[in-house]
Amino acid sequence: MNKGFAACGLVPALVLGTCGTVGAQPAAVEAPAQMTQVTASDGMAEPVTQESLQQMRRQLEEQLQQAQELQQRLNAQLDSLDKRMTKVEKKTDQPAVDIHGYGRLRWDKQNFEDFKGIDRKTVWMNLFVNHRINDKWSLHSEHEFENDLSNNHGAYEGDAGYGYNVGGKQYSRPVLQLYAQGRVGEVDVKLGRFYLQSPYKFTFDEKVDGWQASYGVPTRWGRKANFTLNSGNIYSKVFYGDRDNKLDPWGEGGSGNCRVLSLISEIPVAKNTNITSHYGKVTRRDDHLSRKTFSVGFDTKLNRDLKLSAAMAKSDSDTLNKSHFIQLQYKEARPDIPGSFDIYVKKYLQRGHTGMTNWFNDDIIDPTSGDYSKELNDKNPGNPWDHRAGEFNGLRIGADFVPVRNTKLLLHYTYGKLGLFDAGLGTLTGKQDDYSFFRAQWEVYF
Known part of the structure; x- marks a missing residue:
C-alpha cells in the first residue's frame, strides 16, 4: 500500500x-x-x-x-x-542606404631653392554613399568637393599640367568612385571606377575604370594572404621624360588614354609581419608604349607600439627607374580612440619612372606640374621650366593626434633635394635644389 x-x-x-x-x-x-x-x-x-x-x-x-x-x-x-x-x-547594422564621409581643412606650404613657393589653404569634403542590393552585392560611390580658400576657386578647374587645362583631377570630376562590389564564389569582385593603392602608396595611387578580383587564402597567423588583380583605364604621367616616348616627351600633364594591369599581394609571414609586392604594366593606347614596374616591401611590429615599414621599386625604363623608402612609426592615431596619436619618420628616394600614375607620391611636386603649377608659374614667369625635377631624396617627419572622437590633427614636414632633369633628354642634369613642404590638416569624420 x-x-x-x-x-x-x-x-x-x-x-x-x-x-x-x-x-x-x-x-x-x-x-x-x-x-x-x-x-x-x-x-x-x-x-x-x-x-x-x-x-x-x-x-x-x-x-x-x-x-x-x-x-x-x-x-x-x-x-x-x-x-x-x-x-x-541586419537592417539596423546594414541599412539599405548608408551615407558617411569626412571633411578636411588643409594648409600647405611649398618652398623651393631660388624659386618662389606658395601657400595654399583648401577645404575638402568626401562623401561616401553605399547601397546594399542583397547579401552578396552592393553599390558604392565617393564624391569629393574642394574649395581653394586662397582664391575662392572650386576644384577640378583645370589647374593640373601644361596649359592648365589637362590631366590631374579634371579626369574624375567630381565622382571619384562609382562601382559595384560583390562575390563570385570565393572571389571578391569590383566593377566600375574604384580607387586603388599599391602597398604603402608606393608605385600606384590612382583611380581605375575597370574591374578588380581579390582572393584571400587563410594562413596560420589568423590573417589571410590576399591577392588582387586589377585591370582598366587610368590617368598616368609615367611617360613624361621617358626616352622611349617619341609622341610627347615634354608632356608632363600626362594622359588619360592609358590602361593598367596590376597584381598586388599581401602575405602574412609571421604574427606581426607582412610581405607585400606589386607588379604593374601601364600601356598608352596612342602608340602602345608601355612600362612595367615591380615593387616589394614589408611591414613588421618591432614591439607593441613600434612599426617598421620598407620597400623598393624598379621599372623597365632606362632612367629614373629605382626608388626606395624606410619608415619607423611609434603608436597609431585612431579616430575612434580619443587621445591616441602617432609619430613617424620616413626616409626615401622617389624617382619619376618607378611610379605607374603620378610623377611623385606623398604630395611632393615638380614646380611645372601638379595642383600648384598655375600659381607657381604666375609667381615665377618663365622660370619654372629651369626647375623640372626627376627625383626627390629626403626625409619626412610627421605626427597625428586625435583630440576628440572622430577627428584627427595631421602635421608633417618634408625636406630634401629635388634632382633636376632635362625632359627632352630624359636624364638628370646633376643639379639639385633644396625643397621643403609643410602640411597642417584637420579632419572630421561623420
Missing part, C-alpha cells in the same frame, strides 16, 4: 519536473483531485485499485502530450521571433 502511494506521488512529480525543464507550463492540472482517492463518508480513503492506477496513468500521459504540444508551439514561435529579430538587426 505504501509503495503504491509512493509511486502515485513520484509519477506526477516527474511529469511536472519535465514540463518545467522544457520551459512550458501545461494546462491546469487536476492531479490533486485525481491522485487522492475520494474520502468515504465514514472518513476512510477508498482503496487504490489496478483500474484507478491505469486511469491516473492515462490522465498523466494526456497531460504530458499536451505539455509537449505546447512546447512545440512555443519553440515555433521563438524561431519565428528569432528570424524577425535577425532581419531587424
Whole structure:
C-alpha cells in the first residue's frame, strides 16, 4: 500500500519536473483531485485499485502530450521571433542606404631653392554613399568637393599640367568612385571606377575604370594572404621624360588614354609581419608604349607600439627607374580612440619612372606640374621650366593626434633635394635644389 502511494506521488512529480525543464507550463492540472482517492463518508480513503492506477496513468500521459504540444508551439514561435529579430538587426547594422564621409581643412606650404613657393589653404569634403542590393552585392560611390580658400576657386578647374587645362583631377570630376562590389564564389569582385593603392602608396595611387578580383587564402597567423588583380583605364604621367616616348616627351600633364594591369599581394609571414609586392604594366593606347614596374616591401611590429615599414621599386625604363623608402612609426592615431596619436619618420628616394600614375607620391611636386603649377608659374614667369625635377631624396617627419572622437590633427614636414632633369633628354642634369613642404590638416569624420 505504501509503495503504491509512493509511486502515485513520484509519477506526477516527474511529469511536472519535465514540463518545467522544457520551459512550458501545461494546462491546469487536476492531479490533486485525481491522485487522492475520494474520502468515504465514514472518513476512510477508498482503496487504490489496478483500474484507478491505469486511469491516473492515462490522465498523466494526456497531460504530458499536451505539455509537449505546447512546447512545440512555443519553440515555433521563438524561431519565428528569432528570424524577425535577425532581419531587424541586419537592417539596423546594414541599412539599405548608408551615407558617411569626412571633411578636411588643409594648409600647405611649398618652398623651393631660388624659386618662389606658395601657400595654399583648401577645404575638402568626401562623401561616401553605399547601397546594399542583397547579401552578396552592393553599390558604392565617393564624391569629393574642394574649395581653394586662397582664391575662392572650386576644384577640378583645370589647374593640373601644361596649359592648365589637362590631366590631374579634371579626369574624375567630381565622382571619384562609382562601382559595384560583390562575390563570385570565393572571389571578391569590383566593377566600375574604384580607387586603388599599391602597398604603402608606393608605385600606384590612382583611380581605375575597370574591374578588380581579390582572393584571400587563410594562413596560420589568423590573417589571410590576399591577392588582387586589377585591370582598366587610368590617368598616368609615367611617360613624361621617358626616352622611349617619341609622341610627347615634354608632356608632363600626362594622359588619360592609358590602361593598367596590376597584381598586388599581401602575405602574412609571421604574427606581426607582412610581405607585400606589386607588379604593374601601364600601356598608352596612342602608340602602345608601355612600362612595367615591380615593387616589394614589408611591414613588421618591432614591439607593441613600434612599426617598421620598407620597400623598393624598379621599372623597365632606362632612367629614373629605382626608388626606395624606410619608415619607423611609434603608436597609431585612431579616430575612434580619443587621445591616441602617432609619430613617424620616413626616409626615401622617389624617382619619376618607378611610379605607374603620378610623377611623385606623398604630395611632393615638380614646380611645372601638379595642383600648384598655375600659381607657381604666375609667381615665377618663365622660370619654372629651369626647375623640372626627376627625383626627390629626403626625409619626412610627421605626427597625428586625435583630440576628440572622430577627428584627427595631421602635421608633417618634408625636406630634401629635388634632382633636376632635362625632359627632352630624359636624364638628370646633376643639379639639385633644396625643397621643403609643410602640411597642417584637420579632419572630421561623420
